[in-house]
Amino acid sequence: MTDDPHATSTPQALPHASAVQRLVLVTGPAGAGRSSAVRVLEDLGYEAIDNLPLSLVPRLLEAAPRGGALALGIDSRNREFDPPHLLDLLAQLDARPDVAHEVLYLDCLPEVLLRRYSETRRRHPLAPSESPEEGIRRDFELLAGIRERADVLIDTSDLSVHDLREELDRLFSLEATVRLGVSIQSFSYKRGLPHGLDMVFDCRFLNNPHWQPDLRPLDGRDAAVARYVEADPRFAEFHKRVRGLVDMLLPAFVEEGKSHLSIGFGCTGGKHRSVALTERFGKELAGAGWRVSIRHREIERRVGARVAEPPAAALGTKA
Structure with a gap:
């Protein structure tokens, strides 16, 4: 070890x-x-x-x-x-x-x-x-x-x-x-837990970029939002402990014969903190050789919501 x-x-x-x-x-x-x-x-x-x-x-x-x-x-x-x-x-x-x-x-x-x-x-x-x-x-x-x-x-x-x-x-x-597949996704607690999560981490205690006017329209994939979240004094210890737990459990799940592991990070709106954490952990685990898939439930819903609008608006058809 x-x-x-x-x-x-x-x-x-x-x-x-x-x-x-x-x-x-x-x-x-x-x-x-x-x-x-x-x-x-x-x-x-x-x-x-x-x-x-x-x-x-x-x-x-x-x-x-x-x-x-x-x-x-x-x-x-x-x-x-x-x-x-x-x-x-x-x-x-x-x-x-x-x-x-x-x-x-x-x-x-x-x-x-x-x-x-x-x-x-x-x-x-x-x-x-x-x-x-x-x-x-x-x-x-x-x-x-x-x-x-x-x-x-x-x-x-x-x-x-x-x-x-x-x-x-x-x-x-x-x-x-072929290795264990790891799915990491962000979500909003307002809409409940996503289906089928094996591990869930609540990051609502971290400083919220929503209250920063220049960061509010952005999401956790933006470097400025990620820097703000990671600047919270509690972030480093949280990252260290979660990463250590995941690193310990992944090989154990492989030994058990598990083919897929789903990890969720949740925050209030599912736009800033949970997205930033999902992006960071996803990239780190992929860099370590794990087979990683990243999803952002609330961001994907906002993109997909356009299909509920009238067809001309939803599909960008010129009037």
């Missing part, structure tokens, strides 16, 4: 892979790149199936050989697709120790989706006889609960297929060195 409070043990491969069925459920709004992601996962060694009816997923898992890896593409175009049904399926999978599952959500800005449909002149599957704007709006509303439940969210708005392949290779590689 090292005396350095910020040092981490070398991430290890999952020990019980031969006894666990790995499953990645790929979803997201139509046009965001789900089909491309499924093909990439197939290239990475997953048995890939697109548009599988939800009722067949449990039967497929019973028939699949243990130790393999499945990638299933599921979205609003699927036969039998129903968000509550999918959430029930995820709850069932949560209770199965023999299945290590993750929900991969391919997200995209609505204006980018509209441009993609305009360029290809394709009809939106949820509005075949109406405008693409209407289909995109319906898709976002339909998938809102699934988006919040996602373990890994990738925004494809600015990604090429090559960029997407690199990101999926980093997050879902099946090589022998």
